[in-house]
Amino acid sequence: MIDWWLILDKVILVVVIFVVSLAIAAYSTYGERKIAAVIQDRIGPDRAGPWGIFQPLADGGKFFFKEDITPNAADKFLFILGPSLFITTALMTSAIIPWGKSFFFGEHEFSLQVADLNVGILYLLAVVSIGGYGIMIGGWASNNKFALLGALRASSQMISYEVPMGMAIISIILMSNSLNLREIVDMQQGFHWNVFYQPLGFLIFLICAFAECNRAPFDLPESESELVGGYHTEYSSMKLGFFLFAEYINMFISSTIIACLFFGGYHFPGIDSLGLSPNWAAIVSICVLFAKIFFFIFFFMWVRWTLPRFRYDQLMRLGWKVLIPLSIFNVLATGAWLTFVK
Amino acid sequence: MSQLLFFSLSILTILSALVVVFTRKPMYSVLSLIVCFFTIAGHYILLNAQFLAITHVIVYAGAIMVLFLFTVMLLNLNAESDQPKSGKLRIAAMVAAGMLFVTLVASIKSTTLGEFSLPPASDNGFVQHVGQRLFTDYLLPFEISSILFLSAMIGAVVLSKKEKH
Numbered sequence: 186m187i188d189w190w191l192i193l194d195k196v197i198l199v200v201v202i203f204v205v206s207l208a209i210a211a212y213s214t215y216g217e218r219k220i221a222a223v224i225q226d227r228i229g230p231d232r233a234g235p236w237g238i239f240q241p242l243a244d245g246g247k248f249f250f251k252e253d254i255t256p257n258a259a260d261k262f263l264f265i266l267g268p269s270l271f272i273t274t275a276l277m278t279s280a281i282i283p284w285g286k287s288f289f290f291g292e293h294e295f296s297l298q299v300a301d302l303n304v305g306i307l308y309l310l311a312v313v314s315i316g317g318y319g320i321m322i323g324g325w326a327s328n329n330k331f332a333l334l335g336a337l338r339a340s341s342q343m344i345s346y347e348v349p350m351g352m353a354i355i356s357i358i359l360m361s362n363s364l365n366l367r368e369i370v371d372m373q374q375g376f377h378w379n380v381f382y383q384p385l386g387f388l389i390f391l392i393c394a395f396a397e398c399n400r401a402p403f404d405l406p407e408s409e410s411e412l413v414g415g416y417h418t419e420y421s422s423m424k425l426g427f428f429l430f431a432e433y434i435n436m437f438i439s440s441t442i443i444a445c446l447f448f449g450g451y452h453f454p455g456i457d458s459l460g461l462s463p464n465w466a467a468i469v470s471i472c473v474l475f476a477k478i479f480f481f482i483f484f485f486m487w488v489r490w491t492l493p494r495f496r497y498d499q500l501m502r503l504g505w506k507v508l509i510p511l512s513i514f515n516v517l518a519t520g521a522w523l524t525f526v527k
Numbered sequence: 528m529s530q531l532l533f534f535s536l537s538i539l540t541i542l543s544a545l546v547v548v549f550t551r552k553p554m555y556s557v558l559s560l561i562v563c564f565f566t567i568a569g570h571y572i573l574l575n576a577q578f579l580a581i582t583h584v585i586v587y588a589g590a591i592m593v594l595f596l597f598t599v600m601l602l603n604l605n606a607e608s609d610q611p612k613s614g615k616l617r618i619a620a621m622v623a624a625g626m627l628f629v630t631l632v633a634s635i636k637s638t639t640l641g642e643f644s645l646p647p648a649s650d651n652g653f654v655q656h657v658g659q660r661l662f663t664d665y666l667l668p669f670e671i672s673s674i675l676f677l678s679a680m681i682g683a684v685v686l687s688k689k690e691k692h
Contacts, residue, residue, distance in 0.1 A: 304654055307581040314589025325600050340593055364654055
């Protein structure tokens with residue numbers, strides 16, 4: 186017997202999450218330019234609509250109308266596969282995120298999580314680990330030295346920073362005794378946010394999130410002063426748009442993961458003492474989660490316009506010689522604390 | 528339903544494995560091997576072993592194949608740079624493949640295909656059960672294999688250090 190209500194729920198939820206992810210990614214580009222403008226004492230985009238709020242629509246339209254160029258020596262199939270794969274993996278992670286408390290329509294419960302996997306956090310690591318393929322395939326298929334260098338940088342950076350990221354997640358798993366993302370979030374109810382118990386783990390995870398998203402100060406795969414455009418040098422039109430768009434989706438998803446793992450997800454202190462009906466509590470919890478997400482998206486942009494780019498050897502040294510030993514120490518310390526003190 | 532999933536996954540697995548062997552471009556070999564690993568992870572999910580499936584994707588598709596792809600990209604292997612094989616190598620390859628063929632035929636002949644059925648749904652593949660078994664019944668092999676990995680890592684570091692002198 187197939188539960189049609191369940192399928193309908195999930196279809197609605199998937200479509201809503203998809204649209205919201207794309208809208209937030211589009212408006213992050215606007216936010217990025219406005220924040221850069223504030224930091225550099227400029228005005229930023231202000232031509233399209235009041236305060237330039239239609240700028241992302243104009244940018245998106247421009248991407249569609251630009252000429253789509255495929256280099257002669259490129260591998261045609263892989264050249265298209267690269268950006269498609271990159272944006273697909275960027276959108277895949279949102280499936281396991283608990284976006285808020287459940288809605289209730291009479292007897293029917295509408296859960297705000299697409300898939301409640303009991304290995305949820307490992308699914309996250311799996312998607313992160315295959316996320317580099319889009320860049321690698323795209324950079325290689327372009328048949329361009331700069332693109333290849335960018336792709337090599339991206340993949341080695343992603344492999345290196347996956348290790349401390351996984352270790353930071355291990356210390357969270359030790360704290361919560363569960364791999365299920367909803368259980369990890371619910372454990373932080375009240376003000377028991379993991380960031381207070383795992384400050385070192387949070388710092389490591391944050392740095393790795395920057396590196397995995399290829400964001401400044403770790404944007405070496407596309408550092409325009411050395412590699413023209415890095416892995417997307419040969420791309421134009423909407424294929425380039427996909428690469429740039431996926432970067433913003435990745436940033437949105439990483440902010441969500443940071444909020445869920447370390448800042449209590451959709452919980453905030455005192456949410457239960459307000460005495461709200463379940464549906465209102467659900468709406469409030471969604472708003473709380475998005476407030477946390479927007480803060481971290483802002484933080485990503487703030488860092489980009491404040492810090493200079495790392496050199497490649499500095500990046501590798503930080504990953505292998507600083508973050509990995511620190512994260513191993515963090516796992517051991519967490520284990521010792523849980524065994525002997527608690 | 529699960530029969531249909533099983534057969535479509537199996538066809539995909541075999542097709543992608545064949546592409547790995549028959550394609551002339553190393554890049555396509557690597558990519559179809561990744562597809563092959565994903566379909567095998569799908570088989571694990573059909574067997575209700577979610578933990579194994581996800582770990583399989585993380586370790587094989589996520590880590591090992593990235594290194595494969597890395598090597599192929601660095602070496603820039605093409606169909607054009609593929610040297611024609613010498614006569615001795617061809618004969619050796621034919622003998623080896625023939626022996627493998629005989630072995631495979633013999634083993635297929637001696638097996639009897641039973642009725643196909645998926646095992647009953649159980650939670651043996653869940654992470655709690657896997658962890659419990661690993662740290663009670665299989666503790667010694669588990670620890671020994673981790674020491675093996677550690678020594679392999681140290682060995683790789685030592686080898687790469689030696690070349691610098």
